Amino acid sequence: MNAVSPDSRLAVLDHSRLKAKSTRNVDGRGNIKVSGVDIEFGHQGARTVAVKQANLEINSGEFVCLLGPSGCGKSTLLNAIAGFVNPTRGELTVDGKTVTEPGPDRGMVFQQHSLFPWKSVQDNVAFGPLMAGASRAEASSVARTFLSLVGLAAFADAYPANLSGGMQQRVGIARALANYPSVLLMDEPFGALDAQTRIMMQENLLEIWREFRNTVVFVTHDIDEAVFLSDRIVVMSASPGRIIADIKVSLPRPREQALLTSPEFMVLKRQCLELIREQTLNAFQQQNKAG
Amino acid sequence: MNMKANAAMATPVSHPADLAPDSHAEATVEAHAPDQTQEQADDVAQAAHARIAARHALMEKSKRYLVRTAALIMAVVFWHLATTHDVNLFVNFEHVPEPLQVGEAFMGELAGSEFYLHIAHSLERIAVAYGLAVVLGVTLGVLMGRSKWAEDIILPYIELLRPIPAVAWIPLAILMLPTEQSSIVFITFLGALFPVVLNTVHGVEQTSGVLVRAARCLGASNRSILWHVIIPGAMPSIVTGLAVAMGVAWFSLLAGEIISGQYGIGYFTWTSYTLIQYPQIIIGMLTIGLLGTLSTLLVRKACSPLLRWQPTGGRV
Numbered sequence: 001m002n003a004v005s006p007d008s009r010l011a012v013l014d015h016s017r018l019k020a021k022s023t024r025n026v027d028g029r030g031n032i033k034v035s036g037v038d039i040e041f042g043h044q045g046a047r048t049v050a051v052k053q054a055n056l057e058i059n060s061g062e063f064v065c066l067l068g069p070s071g072c073g074k075s076t077l078l079n080a081i082a083g084f085v086n087p088t089r090g091e092l093t094v095d096g097k098t099v100t101e102p103g104p105d106r107g108m109v110f111q112q113h114s115l116f117p118w119k120s121v122q123d124n125v126a127f128g129p130l131m132a133g134a135s136r137a138e139a140s141s142v143a144r145t146f147l148s149l150v151g152l153a154a155f156a157d158a159y160p161a162n163l164s165g166g167m168q169q170r171v172g173i174a175r176a177l178a179n180y181p182s183v184l185l186m187d188e189p190f191g192a193l194d195a196q197t198r199i200m201m202q203e204n205l206l207e208i209w210r211e212f213r214n215t216v217v218f219v220t221h222d223i224d225e226a227v228f229l230s231d232r233i234v235v236m237s238a239s240p241g242r243i244i245a246d247i248k249v250s251l252p253r254p255r256e257q258a259l260l261t262s263p264e265f266m267v268l269k270r271q272c273l274e275l276i277r278e279q280t281l282n283a284f285q286q287q288n289k290a291g
Numbered sequence: 292m293n294m295k296a297n298a299a300m301a302t303p304v305s306h307p308a309d310l311a312p313d314s315h316a317e318a319t320v321e322a323h324a325p326d327q328t329q330e331q332a333d334d335v336a337q338a339a340h341a342r343i344a345a346r347h348a349l350m351e352k353s354k355r356y357l358v359r360t361a362a363l364i365m366a367v368v369f370w371h372l373a374t375t376h377d378v379n380l381f382v383n384f385e386h387v388p389e390p391l392q393v394g395e396a397f398m399g400e401l402a403g404s405e406f407y408l409h410i411a412h413s414l415e416r417i418a419v420a421y422g423l424a425v426v427l428g429v430t431l432g433v434l435m436g437r438s439k440w441a442e443d444i445i446l447p448y449i450e451l452l453r454p455i456p457a458v459a460w461i462p463l464a465i466l467m468l469p470t471e472q473s474s475i476v477f478i479t480f481l482g483a484l485f486p487v488v489l490n491t492v493h494g495v496e497q498t499s500g501v502l503v504r505a506a507r508c509l510g511a512s513n514r515s516i517l518w519h520v521i522i523p524g525a526m527p528s529i530v531t532g533l534a535v536a537m538g539v540a541w542f543s544l545l546a547g548e549i550i551s552g553q554y555g556i557g558y559f560t561w562t563s564y565t566l567i568q569y570p571q572i573i574i575g576m577l578t579i580g581l582l583g584t585l586s587t588l589l590v591r592k593a594c595s596p597l598l599r600w601q602p603t604g605g606r607v
Contacts, residue, residue, distance in 0.1 A: 082504075082508060084504060084507075101507075102504070102507040102508045103508075103510065104508070104509060104510035106508065107508060107509075108504070108505065108508040110501055110504075110505060113499070113501060114501045114502065114505045115505075116502060116505075116506075116519065116520065116523070117600050117601075118523040118524070118526070118600040119519075119523075119600070127506070127509055127511075127519065128509040128510060131506075131509055131510040131511045131512075131515060132510055159599075159600045161600070161601070161602045162602075175505075175509070176508070176509075179509060179510065
């Protein structure tokens with residue numbers, strides 16, 4: 001799992017079009033506003049409340065993690081921002097526009113198996129630009145740039161099946177970024193990777209993000225991951241999912257693996273741990289009652 | 292044969308490159324291979340390994356084909372013995388022509404022009420009927436896979452009509468269609484249609500939800516999702532349907548040709564029986580088998596570029 005090589009980074013910086021566009025991203029776009037949002041599933045009889053009274057404001061260029069025990073509705077909230085599910089009540093806007101459907105302004109990275117298996121790595125990344133109306137040549141050139149960015153230029157012609165899980169996720173990130181989205185949504189993207197690969201990927205992601213500075217909403221149940229990556233951690237309670245804490249993470253950037261053992265890191269980690277523990281206990285009690 | 296392969300596998304182990312412990316031990320390398328650096332030696336050893344692996348794979352493959360050919364030859368030998376000794380143990384071989392007679396008759400057919408005319412007619416019917424079945428079958432299958440309405444309207448017909456064998460359609464086809472040619476093509480088409488439709492539906496319904504969502508996030512329209520996600524995703528299943536449909540097309544065609552028509556390999560086989568030309572029956576049967584196998588193989592080969600992305604590389 002080689003990190004982004006110096007050469008490929010240079011290639012990115014030399015690419016004037018990317019540079020121009022990525023700076024434009026920072027120009028105040030990617031503001032997410034969630035006000036009084038409830039998300040419910042099912043019909044009258046068997047109705048489940050996945051998200052309850054969510055209020056959240058995420059500003060342009062912020063890296064926010066949604067943290068919570070499994071089944072707390074954090075992915076549902078992410079899917080609502082993506083436009084896959086619509087809120088039952090309340091309002092959800094991105095840059096002032098109500099979200100009703102998915103769009104290329106909000107790129108998404110899924111947990112796994114989300115690359116098109118029949119497209120080469122390069123064609124996967126070129127898909128977004130192609131859908132946005134770019135010519136085949138333009139789309140391929142953008143794809144190559146982004147593959148260099150994630151250090152996979154050499155695998156442009158490979159099919160996803162021939163890549164390791166970590167490499168596939170890097171292609172997924174490149175594909176989501178190739179549309180220059182103002183918001184990058186990530187649904188436990190490293191959840192299926194082994195611990196070592198996961199740390200590499202986290203460092204890699206931060207490095208890439210430094211170039212783009214777009215808004216990132218990152219769903220995870222891994223506390224270390226949340227503290228390591230984000231500017232803010234939004235902690236959600238077990239079902240129904242409510243936002244119970246909004247913790248500011250002011251650890252200096254750039255962040256590296258050594259941070260994981262620093263005292264400041266531990267303080268934040270303990271804070272999250274206690275909140276999560278409380279929620280997990282609650283969830284257990286609820287399940288026991290229900291059972 | 293195995294012993295030989297093992298001996299060949301063992302050869303590179305004694306190659307000088309493998310005896311040199313590391314690149315700094317120059318003396319050792321020089322002692323064994325004066326002009327080579329360790330790296331070159333490694334390359335050579337690797338190339339040798341690859342060559343031997345390839346040779347081994349080829350031998351394995353040719354061995355299997357040898358066994359398959361031998362299995363066929365065994366059947367011919369049995370056929371020869373059974374017919375020359377007029378075996379009659381429940382199954383009666385007294386009227387079955389001997390392999391040599393069939394071979395002789397086959398040479399005779401190849402020398403004439405009539406035989407080719409029969410094959411040409413059958414191939415033409417297959418081409419038209421199969422082509423129609425593929426186009427209509429994939430279209431219907433995609434429609435049914437994507438729309439509950441379409442599925443609910445079309446599926447009852449498919450379920451009801453599918454078990455009806457081609458032969459049972461012949462009377463109605465003759466009554467309804469203007470020419471014999473069109474009734475044979477219709478029956479063939481019908482046989483090929485069902486496997487194509489059902490496999491396409493199956494493939495389309497298996498579409499991964501994550502991939503559709505990923506495509507929508509990337510700005511794909513419904514139409515683009517169909518072309519870039521749903522149809523490629525269904526392709527392995529569609530290709531299986533196409534291969535099965537080719538086989539069904541041949542035996543539906545034969546049913547049609549035996550009962551009506553003036554040319555075609557099925558007609559050839561059946562008239563040979565009525566004309567008491569027994570070797571020709573067997574020639575007809577084997578020709579049908581061969582054409583069916585070759586055309587199915589052709590379908591698979593033609594489709595394999597569409598499946599290159601699979602871990603198997605689309606090989607068939």
